[in-house]
Amino acid sequence: MKSGLGRIGLGPFVGNGEERQRVQAATSIWLKRGLLWLLAVSVVGASVWLLMPPSEGNVVQTEPVKLALASDDSASPISASDTSALEAAGLDRMKISSQTWRRGGLGSKALVTFTVRNGNDYAVKDLEIVCAFMRRDGSHLTDRSRVLADTVSMKSRKTFARVPVGFVNVNADQAKCSLVTARRA
Incomplete structure (x- = not known):
């Protein structure tokens, strides 16, 4: 059937x-x-x-930033609250004198332009910067860091143009960058 x-x-x-x-x-x-x-x-x-590279996401920093100026043979981080050690290390004679930032990479990457002044009697290299990004109202969004494998001569200044520091939140409106570490050249 x-x-x-x-x-x-x-x-x-x-x-x-x-x-x-x-x-x-x-x-x-x-x-x-x-x-x-x-x-x-x-x-x-x-x-x-x-x-694909791993996503950085929103990174929350849980411990205080360590400041250090290390020579080639020793690297000893110094607590940010110890100002006498900072004066001995010479990082207090280095500063970012001007900085601006803009978006690149279809608006997702931060490109920072800044000038580093070195007031030390020796050249420094391997500068590490940390940039904090904030909303328009000033609330913190994320931090991004970058090591610059370049040398800044003694008693001079150097401008770094459009340095990519990483992906940023679309709500980021302000940025503040600071030096974290450096080594003697």
């Missing part, structure tokens, strides 16, 4: 068994090709996802 369900979905191919086999073969070929394309797209997507 036949129920007639074999004819569903075959459209005009209702004829003999040879036509049904041809339709089933064509359907299986398209199904195999579709699965191969799905596999290829998923492999490419997974590869791109693995190669």
Whole structure:
């Protein structure tokens, strides 16, 4: 006894068994090709996802910033509250004299332009800066840091133009950058 369900979905191919086999073969070929394309797209997507850099997100700093001026052979961080150690280290003779920032990279990256003044009797290198980004009302959003592998000569100043410091929140309206560490050149 036949129920007639074999004819569903075959459209005009209702004829003999040879036509049904041809339709089933064509359907299986398209199904195999579709699965191969799905596999290829998923492999490419997974590869791109693995190669992307990790998201920085909103970073909350839980411990106080350590200030240090380290020579090539020793690196000893100094607490920000110890001003006598700061004077001995010479970081107090370095400052950022002017700074501006703008957006780049389709508005998602911060590009900072600033001038570093070195009042020390020696050149410094590997400057680390930290930029704090805030909303228009002054509430804190995120911090981004960057190490500049460049040398600032003694008793001089150097301008760093459009330095990318990282991704910033779309609500960021203000930025304040400060020097954190440096090493003798």
